Amino acid sequence: MENEVFKALSDPTRREILRLLRGGDMNAGEISGHFDMSKPSISHHLSLLKHARLVLDVRKGQNIVYSLNMTVFQEAIGWMLAVAGKEKKKR
Amino acid sequence: MENEVFKALSDPTRREILRLLRGGDMNAGEISGHFDMSKPSISHHLSLLKHARLVLDVRKGQNIVYSLNMTVFQEAIGWMLAVAGKEKKKR
DNA sequence: CTTATAGTTAGATCGTTGCCTAAATATACA
DNA sequence: TGTATATTTAGGCAACGATCTAACTATAAG
Numbered sequence: 001m002e003n004e005v006f007k008a009l010s011d012p013t014r015r016e017i018l019r020l021l022r023g024g025d026m027n028a029g030e031i032s033g034h035f036d037m038s039k040p041s042i043s044h045h046l047s048l049l050k051h052a053r054l055v056l057d058v059r060k061g062q063n064i065v066y067s068l069n070m071t072v073f074q075e076a077i078g079w080m081l082a083v084a085g086k087e088k089k090k091r
Numbered sequence: 092m093e094n095e096v097f098k099a100l101s102d103p104t105r106r107e108i109l110r111l112l113r114g115g116d117m118n119a120g121e122i123s124g125h126f127d128m129s130k131p132s133i134s135h136h137l138s139l140l141k142h143a144r145l146v147l148d149v150r151k152g153q154n155i156v157y158s159l160n161m162t163v164f165q166e167a168i169g170w171m172l173a174v175a176g177k178e179k180k181k182r
Numbered sequence: 183c184t185t186a187t188a189g190t191t192a193g194a195t196c197g198t199t200g201c202c203t204a205a206a207t208a209t210a211c212a
Numbered sequence: 213t214g215t216a217t218a219t220t221t222a223g224g225c226a227a228c229g230a231t232c233t234a235a236c237t238a239t240a241a242g
Contacts, residue, residue, distance in 0.1 A: 006097075006100050006101045006106065009097050009100070011199090011200080015174075018174050027219090028220090029217095037200095037201075037202095038201075039219070040202075040220075040221080042219095043219060044220090045200090046219095046220095047220080061218095062208080062209050062217060062219085063218065063219085064219065064220090073171065073174065074175065077172065077175060079106075080171065081168065084161060084164045084165065102229090102230080118188080119188075119190090120187095120189080123189095129231075130188085130189070130190090131190075131191080131231085131232075132231055134189065134191085135229095136230090137189095138190080152239065153187060153188050153189085153238080153239050154188065154189085154239095155190095
């Protein structure tokens with residue numbers, strides 16, 4: 001799971017998708033409109049982000065709306081802070 | 092450069108090496124002793140970490156001692172915090 | 183200068199990843 | 213039901229990445 005997250009973050013397109021979603025939820029078409037790449041390719045990237053649980057998806061009529069899943073993000077940040085030597089917050 | 096950092100972080104062996112170095116500097120032999128993998132393979136991983144500037148290396152006699160490079164780590168953490176929506180520290 | 187030790191570089195193999203086009207699925211609406 | 217739109221799934225291919233063994237380089241020490 002941790003591994004899936006870091007694998008997902010290792011591609012520039014996927015990181016850009018995450019950055020886009022930072023500005024608000026978007027459907028798959030809107031997301032792919034930001035890239036010079038086929039829709040299936042973007043769909044594939046979205047699928048990886050989804051399996052890593054970095055994004056959530058909800059169908060809204062004909063569209064599928066994607067949003068950031070902060071929880072998993074925090075975990076990855078937690079791992080990095082642990083290595084960087086920062087105090088990790090007790091839960 | 093950012094891309095190299097995330098690519099470097101995408102492999103479990105490399106993340107484990109970083110975690111090990113968190114406990115103190117180590118030479119290449121000591122590092123490879125922690126893994127069930129050939130020395131050349133570990134050397135390759137160290138090379139990637141070095142090119143991503145996540146680690147620094149200094150020769151000490153017959154040994155080459157590796158250490159964490161916090162600076163680049165902070166940058167990667169900064170990127171993640173930016174997406175996660177945390178306040179980014181003004182420089 | 184020769185040998186031993188530490189580490190890297192070279193080259194091969196094999197699984198993985200990223201991209202594409204074509205086809206399939208799902209929803210909306212006439 | 214039939215057509216249009218949105219998105220995913222399937223299949224294929226080239227590039228990349230992780231690993232190994234063998235060979236090389238660098239330092240140390242007799």
